[in-house]
Each structure stands twice: as structure tokens, then as C-alpha cells.
Amino acid sequence: METDKRKVSAEEIERLFRFTRQHFVEHYDLQAELADHLANAIEERWQQHPELSFEDALTAEFKKFGIFGFSDIVEKRQNALTKKYYKLLWGYFKNYLKLPQVFGSIAAVVVVYLLLGFSAYIYSALLFIVMVFSVVRLFKVKKMYHKKTLSTGRRWLLEDIIFSCGGIGPILYLPMQLNLHLADYYLSEPIRWGLAVFIVVVVLLEYAALYILPHNAQKHLAETYPEYRLLQQ
Template identity: 30%
Template sequence: MQLTAEQIKYVSDYIESKDINWYELQVELTDHMVSSMEEIWEKDPELTFHQVKKYAENKFTGDSSFKSIEKKRKKVLRKEYNSEQWKMIAAYLKFPKIISGILLLALTFKISLYFEEPRKCVAVLFLFLLFAAIPMLYTYLKSRKIDGNRFLEIEMINPIPIIFGGFINLGLSLGNVFKEEIDEYPLVLFLFCCLWALAVLCLITGIQLQNKTIKRIKKQYQLS
């Protein structure tokens, strides 16, 4: 026995009322619950809509509750996102892309040596990345809601941890700790340049992955 459009809307609103704010999860959980209700109703047509809904609800408890499913999905998406980004970074470390990376690293290191206090150059390099990440932050804030809907996948590519954490924050923090060593030992300076180059790759791949995710979501859900 199939649910009517009005009944499906009721189920969708019910799931949203359970603090499930992500559109793709709302759609997925609504489909699962509607399918479950239709199976129950098929077996016992004498049940009322609310009785069927109650029986279906019992399947979404404990580890299978709506919030538990959301938590698991976040974990899976975060793992997939990190894996995809590291694959993209690895691609830049292979021929022929690695040539441009080596040239950038060599140029950065050579320029740093001209500074009387190379640590200042290191600080400028990492601070530059903070400003370079602003467009990524703008795109994220602009796309947090698409046609009034929020998406968990977009939330998982939140650039704020990249901007204020990760290799950028690590570079600034370590640069402050080892500022004397940076000025005194070229090898230490070179290692910081390597860390900066890795941070650049994280930023570039983060932007690419962000654009790819937003484009795919718009296409999948036919959003503007």
C-alpha cells in the first residue's frame, strides 16, 4: 500500500523535526521510512497511518536512530573527503605536475635566503595562505544553503579548519617556536618551505574538492 504525497510530506516533516537539518539525509531517511511503512501496511492493511508510522519508528532506535545515522554519515564523509584530498595531493607529487612544485619550492627557498631574517619571510608566506583562502571561505558561506537547503557534504568541506588549523596554523606556530633556528640554519628554513608547499597543495586541492562537491550536489538534486 503506497503512501500519498501528503503522507510522505508528513513523514518528511517528522524527520526534520528530529533535528535532521541536512537535505540529503532528510531525503534518504524519508525514503527509508516510507518504504518501511509501505511494507508494514502491505502486510496489515487494517492499520491506520499513525499506527504504521509508529511501527516504522521502532526500526530507527539505538544505533539505527536518526541522529546515530547522521553521526555515522559524518564520519564516513569526513574519511572519504580526507582520502580524496590526499589522492589529489599525491597526484601533484607525480610527474609532470611535480616539476612545477619543485620549481615553486626552489624559488621560495632561494627568495627566503635573501632576507636578513628568513623567519619573517616564513611568517609572510603562511600569512599569505590565510588571505589566499578567503575566496574558499566565501564560496563555502555562499553555498551553505542552496535553494534554502543545507547539505551535510558541503558542511564537511568547511574550510575554516584548513584556514585556522592544519598546516597553515602548524607553520605559524612552529615558525614562532623555531624562529632562531630558521635564521641560523638553511636546512630548517628549507623544511619550513617544504611545509609551506604542502600547505599550498592542501589549499589548492581543498578548493578543487569544494567546487567539485558543490557542482555534483547541484546536479544530483537539480538545484540552481
């Protein structure tokens, strides 16, 4: 008769979560993934070596991750979810290129084009306004997220990326560089149209990153992590 397989207990699962935190895994989703992986690996090891203690089995399994520990897994997951973030951001941006929103986008381009006709300095003024609103909103979003993590005690990697608004820096860097090279007395018509389109694109991307994505964060987190909604209750 086959004996019952030795299983990792609930207390030992908690120990695995603590172990991942001790090794610099900050996000709950990664902790859960690694704890599950380690638990399965420990149970398989016990089938071959039932005399091993839990801690000895854990140490043996952790050695398989090499000198960098969990860092490689964390980095791969970070890259995968960052790609998912940009895919979500691009999805929201594309909505402004569809009917009927595209009419509003075109109207915004025309308005900016007309404004740029007055002076090249209008570009700098518009850029400054966008930057101020972006920084203020980013501060509010981060404050809101910090308050949430304090109340729940959990951080999720995708949520971290969404509320850090990962697309803001690169989006603002190019407009600032363009501003340094613009002539301060005249903009040709093609350049005005190009800048008008560019400014509207930046504003729409910023709005998607700073307002739409954080507002819809729970929906995307529930789609990514099946357990997310249950743990928020």
C-alpha cells in the same frame, strides 16, 4: 486472490521528509535516505497490521531508532562523507606530484628555500600571507554556498563538507605551532629545506580545498547522489 499491498502515498512521503527535518536532519540526502527507509518499514508493518494509521506506524518505526533518534545515522554518514572529502582532497593534491605539475612544485620549494635564507621572519610573513588569503577565500566560498542553499532550499551533506573546507583548520594549526618555536635569527639548511617543503605542501592543500574542490563540487555531488543533477534543474 492476493489483495494489493498498502503503499505510502506521495503526501505521506512529504510528511516523512518533514518528520526528518523536525528531528534535526538538515541535509536533503539524509532526509531522502531516511524517508525511503521509513516508507519501506511502514509498508512492511502494514502487511502485518493493515489497520494501523500512517502516524501510528511511523511512531512505531521511529521508536526503533532509540532515544537518540536519527543522530547515530547522521553521525555515521557524516564520518563516511568526511572520509570521502579527504580522499578527494588527497587526490587533487597528488596531481601536483605528477608530471608535469611536479616541476612547478619543486620550483616553488626552491623559491621558498631561498627566501628563508634571508631571515627566519620570512616564514612568519609567508604564513601570515597564506592565512589572510585563506580566510578571505573561505569567507567568499561560504557566502557563495549560503546564496546557493537559499535559492535551492536544499543542503547536501557532502556539499556542506566541501564548502565548509573541512581541511583548513588542521592544515593551518601545525604551521602556527611551528612558528612559535622557530629561532628568530638562524635557520640551518636542513630546517630551511624542511620548512620550504612544508609551506608548499600547506599552500597546495589549501588551494585544493578552497578553490579546486568547490569548483568541482557539482561533479562530485552528481557522482555521489544520482538525483542531484535532476534536482538542480
